[in-house]
Amino acid sequence: MEITLITGRTVAQGEAMEKGKTGEDxxxxxxxxxxxxxxxxxxxxxxxxxxxxxxxEGEVVVVAxxxxxAPHPGVAFIPMGPWANVIVGGDTESTxxxxxxxxxxxxxxxxxxxxxxxxxxxxxxxxxxx
Numbered sequence: 001m002e003i004t005l006i007t008g009r010t011v012a013q014g015e016a017m018e019k020g021k022t023g024e025d026x027x028x029x030x031x032x033x034x035x036x037x038x039x040x041x042x043x044x045x046x047x048x049x050x051x052x053x054x055x056x057e058g059e060v061v062v063v064a065x066x067x068x069x070a071p072h073p074g075v076a077f078i079p080m081g082p083w084a085n086v087i088v089g090g091d092t093e094s095t096x097x098x099x100x101x102x103x104x105x106x107x108x109x110x111x112x113x114x115x116x117x118x119x120x121x122x123x124x125x126x127x128x129x130x
Contacts, residue, residue, distance in 0.1 A: 001043050003035075003076045005055065005103040007088060013079040021081075022118055030081030031115045033107070034067040039074065045109060052110040053078070055103055057089030060121070061110045076107065082118045086125055 016029040033053060035045070045051055045064045052061050053076075060083050067077065078084045080100070088100060116124065 001039065001107050003039065003074055003105050003107055005053070005076050005078060005087070005105040007078050007080050007084045007100045007103075010079045013081060026081070027115070027117055030079045030118075031083045032063045032065050032079065034065050034069070034077040035107075036070045036073045036075065037066050038071065039076070039107075040064060040066060043107060043109065050110040050113050050115060052108045052113070053087055053105050054108075055087040055089070055105045058086045058125070060086045061113045061115050063115055076105070082121050083115075086121065 010029065012029040013026075016023070016025040019025050033051060035043070040046070043051070043064075047064065047066050049064045050061050051064045052059055062078065062083050069077075078087075084100075087105065088103065
């Protein structure tokens, strides 16, 4: 399913970040994608299911959550953090800021796949030795 992705800061993300970016609270706050309930239904996803989000910059597995801000079919939200960074990319087009909004993305079910911790994700993306 194709969607338009937006990213941004959330209160939950900010609170979790204060506890540490490698903790479970941060992962629960940031490794999620908020989807319109209609889009979740079309995808066959339920709250808590793993989904793969792919853009031209990369792909990441995150947890699907039903958005409380619906209706907004075709638009999904991921809080800023390592999971969003993988799919946003770093090209700033000389503005100093990557494009955090209006990103074309594809979402597929990834049931049974594990959402990586921030440390695992960074190691995978940058091919670091553990």
